[in-house]
Amino acid sequence: MTDKIENGHDQTTDVRHVLSGIDELKEVNIISKENKEKEIEALANNPVVQSLAKAHKAMAEKKILPIRTDSLDLSQRITEYVNELPEDELYEQLKILLTKPHFTSLLKCQDDVGIKNKTNIEQLHGTNTDTNGNHKFDGLERKTKIPRAIRMVGLYKKSWEPLGLTVAKEGNELKIARILHGSEIEKKGLLHVDDIIMEVNGNSLGGDPKKLQEYLLKTSGLVVFKILPSYEENLPPKLLYIKCHINYDPKEDDQSPCAEAGLSFKKGDILQVVDQKDSDWWQAQRVNNKGEARGRAGLIPSLSFEEKRRALKEIKMNTLTEKKKSRKLKSKRTMYNASQNAAFDKHDIAVYEEVACIPPFSRKMLVLLIQSRTVADGITQTIIDSNPEVYGKSEKTIEPPTTNGSSSSTTLHSEQSESFYNPQLTAAREILKEGKTCVMTATPQCLKLLRTSEFMPFVVFLKSNEDLESPPEENIFNHSNEDIERHYSRYIDTTLDMAPTNQLSEEIIEKLGQLKTKHQWVPTSWVY
Template identity: 35%
Template sequence: MEKVLQKLPELPNAAGAKDTDLIFLRGLMESPIIQSLAKVQTRLEEPKLEAVRERNVELVHEIVEDFAAMSQQDGRAAELLNILQEPHFQSLLEVHDSVASRSYEQLPCGSEGFGPPGSGGTQDIMLGEAVRVVGIRKMDGEPLGVTFRVDGGELVIARILRGGAIDRQGLLHVGDVIREVNGHEVAGDPSGLQNSLRDASGSVVLKVLPSYTKPPFSSQIFVKCHFDYDPTTDHLIPCREAGLAFSQGEVLQIVSLDDPSWWQACNVQGGGRVGLVPSQTLEEKRKAYVRSDFDLTPVGGSLCGVRGKKKKRMMYVSTKNAEFDQHEILLYEEVANMPPFQRRTLVLIGAQGVGRRSLKNRLIVADPARYRSTVPCTSRQPRDDEYDRKSYRFVHRSDMEADIKMGAYLESGEYDGNLYGTRIDSVRNVMSSGRTCVLDTNPQALKLLRTAEYMPYVVFIAAPPLAVLQAMHRMGLDAGTTNKQLTDNDLKKTSEESNRIQQTYGHYFDVTIVNEGLDETFKKLLQVLNQLTVDYQWVPVSWVY
């Protein structure tokens, strides 16, 4: 595998392999799972140790008899004779012979403890309840990482948080019934039990009825969060102390999906403990249901649940993409960690007048070998100083309308009686040249672009606060960089539009840069783009598999 990884940079020219295929291959071979499997395979291929011979105890007895006479004449023979007669050496030989002959001693079926019922043997225990006494060591203030539920009047372990004190000690399992804590019987009160365990320190003795269930399989799912979560304000969570807070844009590793309402996860960037987060199903119910139409109070011993059937009704019009996007529910997105690679497209999103086009032009001029843009199409007639395929591709209106209906355009619109648009094949032509295609499209086009074919890196150019925006406009007028006079109302609309775009399409953005000055914003843009060639990147899992 090391030789293959070293040869990967030479494969594109030698075998005609695609860059994306090589990126996927490198990410696959460098993943911890594949590396572990390779080590296991190497270990299995190692030659097995075999015994040279069996019955070595008899051989040593013969050597001792032969050396008995020589030991009186030779000191070295006497020393060897003493070593061979040592009890520890004799025991070592017996173990070696047992392993070499594979004659391991087995317990007979008629051993003590397996007598008839009533004899006090093990069978009486198996016929009754096999109660175990478990001792747990707990540090003062340390969370145990366990929650409970009521089942038939008994307290049952509902979940064990990965990495917690209970999980590390491995003495309790999901489904175990708690009968006593430090000699006191436990009633059907999970909150009281959790409080008593939280306040306890040192040795905690539990009497449990084991469930004998197999431990769950550890998950290797990574998700990007598209909403903020604070467990301290969530009244549905079984245990607020066990909750894990996160912010929009953070990546979580889901370590357990056993509970349909509460996943166990840890933060990839910050590391740390495993905690409870709402599942996709539970959070969708909370987002889709009207809060005033149902009661969220847990009932019947259930520690989490959603009641009620009344849903929010809304009419969606497919032609109005912006209105449809405002009501889209995107909570978690499964992602994969990829090695550094150059994205195929760079998409600059922002409100009108925020500086997207200026940044695009400066980027292409600064590095034309790496970045290039498309030539837009229009149905208007060319002016005297315009040439076809330089600033615009001039197309007949009827042909452009037919291509729009056929889906040949990434985006299109009408201004002053003329059609304007960007063809999809123009984006593909730039990508096929090996450059990154720079686009400053409307945010509605992100749904078409965010696929494995285009692999976009989406940068949101956010408008600064209104006061800063007004000052920037005055500086532009004084410097002569712009001659378009904007009123305070125009600048206010720009700020409001920027906030609306971020709220509606923020889950598509890879990075957000606030434009408080074109020079400084361009430097920040170059920094984040250069990091793509250095850092691993979290991308949608659909781009990889």
Template identity: 35%
Template sequence: MTGQDRTGQDRTGQDRTGQDRTGQTGQDRTEDRGQRTEDRGQRTEDRGQDRGQDSPRLVTLVGTYIAYGGTSGFLHLCNQPRYGQRHVQNMPVATGEETGVGAFDALCDNLNSPAFESAVGASDDDINFLSNLMNSTVLQSLIQVHETLQDSNLEPVSCTNVELIHDIVKDIDAAPSIPGTNELRDILTEPNFRALLEAHDDIASKNYDAIPDVFPMFAPPPPQEMLNPKVSDAIRMVGIRKNADEPLGITVRKESKPDEDGEHLVIARILTGSMIDRQGLLQVGDIIKEINGHEVQDPDQLQEIMKRCSGSVTLKVLPSFYDPSAFSQVYLKAHFNFDPRRDNLIPCREAGLRFKAGDILQVVNMDDPNWWQARKVDDNGPSGLIPSQTLEEKRKAFVKPEYDYTHKSLLCGLVTKKKRKMMYQSRKNAEFDRTDLLIYEEVARMPPFQRKSLVLIGAQGVGRRSLKQRLIKADPSRFGSVIPHTSRPMRPNEVDGIDYHFMDPDDMNQEILENRFLEYGAFDDNYYGTKFESIRKVIQSGRMCVLDINPQALKAIKTSEFMPFVVFVTAPPGDIMRNMHEYAFQRGLTDKIRTEKDFIATKEESRQIGRNYKHYFDLTIVNDNMDATYNKLRQAIETLSTEPQWVPVSWVY
């Protein structure tokens, strides 16, 4: 038996071009084998119809060749005692040293040898079928393609890209600042990019388990009756114990079956924690036929009968064999108020769950696309129905604000119906962020930990800057603030890095374009802003970075990198605000003169911030007394280290 070696040339001198050293081509060899099978071919012509039926088997075997990993797996398959509908014993195979074209040539040579038929005792049909298969153009082409792909050995350019990137970053840090290098450094040090390079290096260096050459044979498929069992309708009698003042905790609907006349009363949902859910005797999809011997066909009739029942209740049920889903671990923070008694779309108002903005909800069932089942966290009450994200988004998108009871407007006379067109600009994205439909936010419960930054949000003149300075002065080793950057020239007696970080106007404008500033603004043709890098330096020093920023910057700062604790300092009533200002003015704490118009503007701005950005707030404090507000703020910060916190799920995963 001949065999092909790894050089691509077999032991008889034949190379992979199909031509051996004696000048005989692969086509001539095929003709020789065809000549030796001429006698059997004559007998096969008499079975033309039978041979025509072999085409599906040829397609099947070609697919099997692909499925079993090419030549080695297919030869392993050919050695099995049974294949398809043919019994072939002692089928000739190549040795383990031969693969690819050489292995198939060896099989074909043995198959067409004169002594083969008597040696193996196979029938003419089996030998003829196998000969046609081995010499078919389709299978020979398939083997050639497989060999070509198997021989193509792609080599990686480098297996040490991680070290290369590390050297590049060191060169960037050592080189003078060039436009674009800082952005390149951020890309190269980004965790996801580094993970991609590590994966590439592992694959290039083949740091993984080897793939087996021969795949195991698959077990035969199970009988058809096991795949599609017939379930007969089995009536069950279910006995439950009902309290007079306790509802069942189910909702039902009328449904018709295609193969039956009339309609049935089907259980649409079972409220988690209800009496039926605790007993576990009914499932969603069960058909209720009778209650205490009385036939029921519609929800009103069911409700009327259940009102009269107490104690032991017997239901005749046609089970649905419904497999309930696993208990959900999805927690949501609500950003709107919901009162089921005032909702016209809820299927059952008594089954609704009332909640307000800021409540944490555990969703226990999301099968219904419009109504989820949820319970309030840290509340022992039963679960109830809440509107799904999709339903509430549709409702908020099409309901006018004056008809939406969940968002009552306090700005009477300030809203105009006049519309105007505007193009989206990234610099003005805060205008569009205020129109986001914020329904739920997925959150996760975290053990006590200290936040990296403290963000104070409030209207102009509400006192947030005074709170910031008081915090830092009271404990400078724990709290710190950033030094802003500016493009204006340095004034006398100013120190760079103490009063401001002074920058060249062109450099600052370039860094603004590169999104290196959390916020920035222009005053007297000069830029002022807060850089992300300045915040990082304060955090890296082990202190909590205290920021008093504009609310438009909340979207950029509320990330897992900065983990802010956002406190909204809201304005008190006008008379209290006036008294606080007079008290501070008399004691020299402020030299600003504020009018009644200023107090009204502060109150109005505070309302707008609270309405547009409330979903970012972790705490809201009414600053009606500076000392009391400071104490509340310090107490809230201390609580972070002692009590679990609900944070956005993106901070955890």
């Protein structure tokens, strides 16, 4: 057997590797024992085997690595450049080739190999760094970012079914602005915020949202998106539950980014906020009494956004009134008067309140918001008599100081100050120490003071019969039903209409009993 192969290369090292498995071949009778030497010599001189030996030797001596790691990015830049050139058949063929999924996947694979062997590439081809810290390979600048590969995403939709996403135009690109929680797209996780939609079912969009809407309206069944992904990391949403203190209808909101994607709600509804990425528009969905989601998610105005526009609306409506008041206030300094704080409370904008769902429990305090002192005393006594071991009566009404024109009428800098309320709160605390539920009456201005984790009140508002006049000394407060519902509804747990005392007492006792069997939504300050 010859020791040399063509071109003068030494066979000893190269071919030995190829022939190292001949014993194994012999064992499976691929090479016969009789013609062993002739067949081995013919195999060693076979041009294919010789080429394999050369290739093996070359790869062992020099590791082959890509000279750059941004070939996919370069391909995309070439495609963008070709798009700006005059129409030409060769240009179109090049564009089709560069955007084929198999070709882009091959380039991405090559870039990934290069990134993993970045150190070896730098040693092999050299590297330097520009003033911005971007690496340069072969004199070509390349930012160290993850290459983005074009993806084809297929979804099935019905003609009437919304996809559950909104888009925004940025330059010549159509980006996904938000994905609605609970939608099919969100569940499958195939699309992400900031993904660029390039085509729908082979139709180029050119960054035009109207084209996207037209294609989707007339399409049912399979919808194929051509996507330039953003590679955004999806973090699990923070659990945030809110109680609504306003009514909202997205169809009547001319500032809503998408009325069809909006979520309507009413005062007292509990919502779970599932997405707060947009500072002006949150995504939320309704929940049941146990906090379990029901229905689709939709857009609602964020807390800061709604507070701002309600404040601006109020300023515009009261411009003339405020000017008149400002003239009077110039000559007189006004301090916070606890007995007349309804004027301050009406400017306190309540939109949402963060709440938590907790298991059934008994409230520490029953607060009766009843205008008639006689009716309040009658209901209080009936509840106490129903179970004296459970309920205790506070003889003092929680109310602010009365203004009689004398210096003794204290003006408080803060409604929360206990310098005045200490005697009244002390009486309530004594009942709580006995392990009883404290039953007491209060004025609307004092509800904010009582709504703490110390007292955890259940507030019942009994609407007064405004058609009947009563003497001033008979009234605990002088607010109308409309004023109370407008400015203090956030503190009220239930509202009852006027009825006989016994009937009202039984209804209140029944509602207190339900608290022991149902989950309750309470302010988070009571829990954390």
